[in-house]
Amino acid sequence: MISKGFKWVFRSPPRLLLIGFACIILAGTILLKLPAATAAEETTSWIDALFTATSATCVTGLVTLDTGTHWTTFGQIVILALIQIGGLGFMTMATLFAFFLKRKISLKERLILQEALNQSSMEGIVRLVRRVIVYALSIQLIGALLLSVRFLFDMSPGRAIYFGIFHAISFFNNAGFDIMGHYKSLTDYVGDPLVNIVTMLLIILGGLGFIVLSDLIDWKRTRRLTLHSKVVLSMTGFLIGFGALVILVFEYTNAGTMEPLSFGEKLLSAFLQSVSPRTAGVNSLDLASLRQATQFFLVLLMFIGASPGSTGGGIKTTTFATLIGAVYAMMRGKDDVVMFRYRLAQERVYKALTVTLLSLALVLVATMILSTTEDHHFLEILFEVTSAFSTVGLSMGLTLELTLVGKIIIIVMMFIGRVGPLSMGYAFGPKPGRTLYRYAEGKIIIG
Amino acid sequence: MISKGFKWVFRSPPRLLLIGFACIILAGTILLKLPAATAAEETTSWIDALFTATSATCVTGLVTLDTGTHWTTFGQIVILALIQIGGLGFMTMATLFAFFLKRKISLKERLILQEALNQSSMEGIVRLVRRVIVYALSIQLIGALLLSVRFLFDMSPGRAIYFGIFHAISFFNNAGFDIMGHYKSLTDYVGDPLVNIVTMLLIILGGLGFIVLSDLIDWKRTRRLTLHSKVVLSMTGFLIGFGALVILVFEYTNAGTMEPLSFGEKLLSAFLQSVSPRTAGVNSLDLASLRQATQFFLVLLMFIGASPGSTGGGIKTTTFATLIGAVYAMMRGKDDVVMFRYRLAQERVYKALTVTLLSLALVLVATMILSTTEDHHFLEILFEVTSAFSTVGLSMGLTLELTLVGKIIIIVMMFIGRVGPLSMGYAFGPKPGRTLYRYAEGKIIIG
Ligand SMILES: [K+]
Ligand SMILES: [K+]
Numbered sequence: 001m002i003s004k005g006f007k008w009v010f011r012s013p014p015r016l017l018l019i020g021f022a023c024i025i026l027a028g029t030i031l032l033k034l035p036a037a038t039a040a041e042e043t044t045s046w047i048d049a050l051f052t053a054t055s056a057t058c059v060t061g062l063v064t065l066d067t068g069t070h071w072t073t074f075g076q077i078v079i080l081a082l083i084q085i086g087g088l089g090f091m092t093m094a095t096l097f098a099f100f101l102k103r104k105i106s107l108k109e110r111l112i113l114q115e116a117l118n119q120s121s122m123e124g125i126v127r128l129v130r131r132v133i134v135y136a137l138s139i140q141l142i143g144a145l146l147l148s149v150r151f152l153f154d155m156s157p158g159r160a161i162y163f164g165i166f167h168a169i170s171f172f173n174n175a176g177f178d179i180m181g182h183y184k185s186l187t188d189y190v191g192d193p194l195v196n197i198v199t200m201l202l203i204i205l206g207g208l209g210f211i212v213l214s215d216l217i218d219w220k221r222t223r224r225l226t227l228h229s230k231v232v233l234s235m236t237g238f239l240i241g242f243g244a245l246v247i248l249v250f251e252y253t254n255a256g257t258m259e260p261l262s263f264g265e266k267l268l269s270a271f272l273q274s275v276s277p278r279t280a281g282v283n284s285l286d287l288a289s290l291r292q293a294t295q296f297f298l299v300l301l302m303f304i305g306a307s308p309g310s311t312g313g314g315i316k317t318t319t320f321a322t323l324i325g326a327v328y329a330m331m332r333g334k335d336d337v338v339m340f341r342y343r344l345a346q347e348r349v350y351k352a353l354t355v356t357l358l359s360l361a362l363v364l365v366a367t368m369i370l371s372t373t374e375d376h377h378f379l380e381i382l383f384e385v386t387s388a389f390s391t392v393g394l395s396m397g398l399t400l401e402l403t404l405v406g407k408i409i410i411i412v413m414m415f416i417g418r419v420g421p422l423s424m425g426y427a428f429g430p431k432p433g434r435t436l437y438r439y440a441e442g443k444i445i446i447g
Numbered sequence: 448m449i450s451k452g453f454k455w456v457f458r459s460p461p462r463l464l465l466i467g468f469a470c471i472i473l474a475g476t477i478l479l480k481l482p483a484a485t486a487a488e489e490t491t492s493w494i495d496a497l498f499t500a501t502s503a504t505c506v507t508g509l510v511t512l513d514t515g516t517h518w519t520t521f522g523q524i525v526i527l528a529l530i531q532i533g534g535l536g537f538m539t540m541a542t543l544f545a546f547f548l549k550r551k552i553s554l555k556e557r558l559i560l561q562e563a564l565n566q567s568s569m570e571g572i573v574r575l576v577r578r579v580i581v582y583a584l585s586i587q588l589i590g591a592l593l594l595s596v597r598f599l600f601d602m603s604p605g606r607a608i609y610f611g612i613f614h615a616i617s618f619f620n621n622a623g624f625d626i627m628g629h630y631k632s633l634t635d636y637v638g639d640p641l642v643n644i645v646t647m648l649l650i651i652l653g654g655l656g657f658i659v660l661s662d663l664i665d666w667k668r669t670r671r672l673t674l675h676s677k678v679v680l681s682m683t684g685f686l687i688g689f690g691a692l693v694i695l696v697f698e699y700t701n702a703g704t705m706e707p708l709s710f711g712e713k714l715l716s717a718f719l720q721s722v723s724p725r726t727a728g729v730n731s732l733d734l735a736s737l738r739q740a741t742q743f744f745l746v747l748l749m750f751i752g753a754s755p756g757s758t759g760g761g762i763k764t765t766t767f768a769t770l771i772g773a774v775y776a777m778m779r780g781k782d783d784v785v786m787f788r789y790r791l792a793q794e795r796v797y798k799a800l801t802v803t804l805l806s807l808a809l810v811l812v813a814t815m816i817l818s819t820t821e822d823h824h825f826l827e828i829l830f831e832v833t834s835a836f837s838t839v840g841l842s843m844g845l846t847l848e849l850t851l852v853g854k855i856i857i858i859v860m861m862f863i864g865r866v867g868p869l870s871m872g873y874a875f876g877p878k879p880g881r882t883l884y885r886y887a888e889g890k891i892i893i894g
Contacts, residue, residue: 250819292825293818300811323804330801331869335794346793347782353800354777357770364747371740372697378739378826422778 018419021057021086025415028053028082037075044070047407054411056082058418059311061176061281061393062384062410064400068181073162076179080169086418087173087206087311088136132210135217136172143168143202150194171202174311176281176393186272190284191265196272203280204240207306208232227342228318232307235317243274243301247294256289277301279312281393288396292379295396299383302390303363313391313417315359322352351422358421363389366413373405374398384410389417465866468504468533472862475500475529484522491517494854501858503529505865506758508623508728508840509831509857511847515626520609523626527616533865534620534653534758535583579657582664583619590615590649597641618649621758623728623840633719633729638712643719650727651687654753655679674789675765679754682764690721690748694741703736724748726759728840735843739826742843746830749837750810760838760864762806769799798869805868810836813860820852821845831857836864 031037032049048064055062056079065071067079148164155163163179170177180188189195205213215229225233248270251258258266269284276282277298287295305314325337326349336343366385367378374381376398384398388410402410478484479496495511502509503526512518514526595611602610610626617624627635636642652660662676672680695717698705705713716732723729724745734742752761772784773796783790813832814825821828823845831845835857849857 291819292828293815296811296815296818296825323800326797327801327804330797349797349800350773350777353770353796354774357774364743368740368743371743372738377824378743378829379824381739 017423021415021419024082024085025050025053025057028057028078031078032071032075034074037072037078039070039072039075042070047404051407051411052079053082054414055393056080056175056177057086058313058391058414059083059087059173059175060313060388060391060414060418061170062388062395062399062414063177063393064402064407066181067177068179076166079177080166083173083175083177084169087169087175088132131214135210135213136206139202139205140168140172143172143198146194146198150192150198167199168202171199171280171282172206172311174203174206174280174306174313174391178282186282186284187286190269191261193264193268196268196284199280199282200272200275203275203282204236207278207280207310207312208236209307209310211309212307227340230340231318231321235321236307239278239301239304239317240271240274243277243297244270246297247273250291250294250297251285254289254291257285273298274301277392277394279305279314279390279392281387281391283394287383287394295379295383298394299379299386302386302392302394303359305390305392313389315356319352319355322349323356325349326352355420355422359389362413362416362421366409370406370409373403373409374401376401385413388413391417464870468862468866471529471532472497472500472504475504475525478525479518479522481521484518484525486517486519486522489517494851498854498858499526500529501861502840503527503622503624504533505760505838505861506530506534506620506622507760507835507838507861507865508617509835509842509846509861510624510840511849511854514624523613526624527613530620530622530624531616534616534622535579578661578664582657582660583653586649586652587615587619590619590645593641593645597639597645614646615649618646618727618729619653619758621650621653621727621753621760621838625729634733637716637732638708640715643715646727646729647719647722650722650729651683654725654727654757654759655683656754656757658756659754674787677787678765678768682768683754686725686748686751686764687718687721690724690744691717693744694720697738697741697744698732701736701738704732720745721748724839724841726752726761726837726839728834728838730841734830734841742826742830745841746826746833749833749839749841750806752837752839760836762803766799766802769796770803772796773799802867802869806836809860809863809868813856817853817856820850820856821848823848832860835860838864 029046029050032052033044033046038044042065044065051062051064054060067076071079144161144164144167146164147167148161151160151163154160166177166179169175178186180186186195186199208216209232211226212229212232215225219225244267248258248266251270252266253259258269261269272282272284278301287298290298303314304320305316306312307317321339322337322344325339325344329335329337337349338344363382363385366389367382370381370385371378380396380398383394383396386392387394391414398406399410476493476497479499480491480493485491489512491512498509498511501507514523518526591608591611591614593611594614595608598607598610601607613624613626616622625633627633633642633646655663656679658673659676659679662672666672691714695705695713698717699713700706705716708716720730720732725748734745737745750761751767752763753759754764768786769784769791772786772791776782776784784796785791810829810832813836814829817828817832818825827843827845830841830843833839834841838861845853846857
């Protein structure tokens with residue numbers, strides 16, 4: 001009976017991924033529920049422990065309790081461990097252990113890894129995983145050093161180093177957790193160039209995905225990028241630049257956000273606010289004071305999210321690029337979606353369509369349900385749900401006032417968002433099979 | 448110079464359609480601006496005349512002035528004429544004239560008609576147009592008779608007949624205009640079975656599209672339906688039934704809408720409210736009092752809209768069905784989108800994707816702009832913009848408080864929504880051409 005269950009789990013990589021994630025969240029919940037995790041004079045309910053563990057493991061960053069003041073250092077380290085495991089991917093961690101134990105990696109483990117990293121070709125996966133760890137830890141280390149130096153000006157050395165490490169790990173993993181206290185995030189550092197630039201670089205590098213990182217590091221030697229990297233880099237650059245411009249225009253005269261800042265600070269905050277929703281979840285401007293148009297624009301950026309195989313969520317930059325490519329091709333009467341002089345297979349376009357529509361349906365249904373359980377404005381709810389689904393972690397304030405049903409729905413959205421709606425479908429849907437016959441073509445009128 | 452301009456217009460059917468629509472709207476604006484159109488003690492500004500003419504010609508039904516009290520009978524008849532011209536399609540009207548004049552229809556005119564009716568095969572278009580007129584007028588006549596009989600109980604015979612004709616034409620054309628006065632729409636008749644059922648039938652028949660109507664009328668003889676009709680009818684049935692269920696569940700205990708009604712009246716209003724957003728625009732419940740979840744659900748129904756070649760707007764039922772089919776195929780690992788044992792060409796799926804994404808982008812951008820110009824909640828603005836784009840005509844009250852910029856944007860959305868975003872693209876975009884070579888396949892990672 002039990003062995004049958006194990007077989008059922010191990011036969012499907014997406015299923016294994018999903019159950020692995022669930023186990024880590026469960027373990028995290030129990031650790032966070034320990035009295036040692038909660039600061040004196042605070043109490044932690046099971047639902048809040050589950051919420052925090054899910055948010056950390058799924059690198060979302062939505063919190064019902066203030067990370068800086070509610071938890072003890074032990075509690076914060078549990079959260080940090082969940083972030084690192086969730087962010088670098090628990091499958092990558094499993095390989096790491098295998099690597100240290102000098103065990104050979106079996107074909108099955110390779111296949112599972114392939115799913116975890118969403119890689120098309122299986123070759124080089126193992127080599128890649130080793131590099132993932134090395135690169136990730138190196139980048140985090142540099143980030144931690146730079147942030148610690150800056151924090152030395154504001155706090156004791158021990159605290160500065162701890163803060164540097166915590167935030168570097170959190171930012172690189174696009175986790176959005178901060179221990180500044182009182183839900184402040186980076187609002188105290190809105191005009192600080194070092195903190196802002198290091199934060200943005202950590203977020204961007206974490207959100208590019210390891211394949212692109214690897215490609216970039218090899219560039220000195222190979223002098224060429226894969227199509228995937230080209231699409232990711234150009235789309236990321238476009239979204240950051242265009243996003244910052246839109247935010248700057250909408251908020252320039254808003255007294256509640258940018259108006260009091262100098263031009264340099266305005267620029268810095270516009271860029272941070274453009275980078276962060278995809279999908280880091282730190283903020284230097286007060287989100288609730290933003291104009292409605294800006295808030296909705298952030299919802300769109302959150303929905304698009306980061307790049308595949310990264311620490312971020314959302315439908316992904318490549319999916320968005322494919323959709324635009326398909327619309328462009330259709331408008332020009334072309335049969336193929338072409339990018340950088342390569343055409344995409346039809347199956348890729350259908351996959352992009354599927355990911356987008358499933359994600360949209362999930363976000364909209366969850367928003368509709370929360371609209372009946374929470375007594376908040378629609379846009380706040382849409383913002384919260386999209387933030388959870390894309391594992392962003394920004395909130396206009398709803399998280400702190402969620403009802404029990406609301407918390408459960410947000411937990412489910414964070415989980416599905418991190419695992420991916422397609423993986424969820426593959427994990428529980430019937431085994432896909434090919435058909436040996438085709439039906440005759442029929443005609444219907446579209447649009 | 449002028450002849451060159453004419454040539455430029457006539458060379459492209461979508462361009463001709465678009466300019467034809469614009470001319471009708473312009474003529475309507477001038478007629479509505481005449482003193483004879485406005486009731487004593489009222490004044491009509493140019494922007495409101497343009498807004499009303501656009502709303503009538505595009506069969507939207509959003510109004511900045513109360514149709515029942517602001518306009519004279521002459522003004523109302525101008526509106527009714529614009530509705531009938533816009534609804535049956537000005538190209539169909541052109542054929543009607545040609546038909547009466549016994550002129551032969553040229554190949555170019557046929558091509559333009561094909562575009563207007565969005566028909567794939569050109570054969571039978573002319574025959575179809577004749578039937579369109581006969582069917583539409585017959586259905587409107589029966590509807591007008593039934594409504595007039597009911598209105599006899601509440602008003603003088605002459606008025607009852609006028610009201611019957613006006614509303615039958617407005618409902619069949621999915622125009623959403625009413626002359627009940629004081630923006631009441633059908634709220635006075637929330638529990639009246641005859642008015643509700645006749646209204647729903649007129650809306651549904653008008654929204655099916657003439658191809659399906661024609662197919663249905665031939666059914667007695669042929670005993671078979673085309674694939675297009677099957678998809679339209681099953682999707683329409685599903686959306687109406689599912690929509691009514693969701694509205695009933697969300698609103699059952701809402702004291703501002705359904706709670707005071709008897710169960711029969713609850714059912715009737717749920718069905719009317721499910722039928723109407725796709726895309727008739729009459730309402731028997733107070734939209735502003737609906738729960739947020741219901742309001743957002745109506746936004747989704749509005750966005751989907753009616754069926755192709757009908758008097759309604761939206762992305763269309765067949766487009767929605769194709770998207771669902773594509774997701775289903777992808778999840779099951781199939782290459783083809785299959786409906787009723789026919790597969791759809793890849794080009795159809797791309798077209799569905801394009802129509803949906805362009806529509807979504809338009810609605811979202813317009814919503815974002817209105818969020819900065821109008822001091823209203825996001826959901827009210829989203830509701831208004833979707834209603835305009837899908838030519839529905841429902842409003843939570845924003846129409847009456849629109850700023851000048853807001854009115855202009857809503858006018859543009861009504862126009863693009865009626866002409867169709869794809870036609871807009873074809874009208875002004877470069878001439879589509881085939882490529883003679885294909886690029887090599889490249890791989891990117893999706894989702
Ligand atoms: K995050
Ligand atoms: K309408």
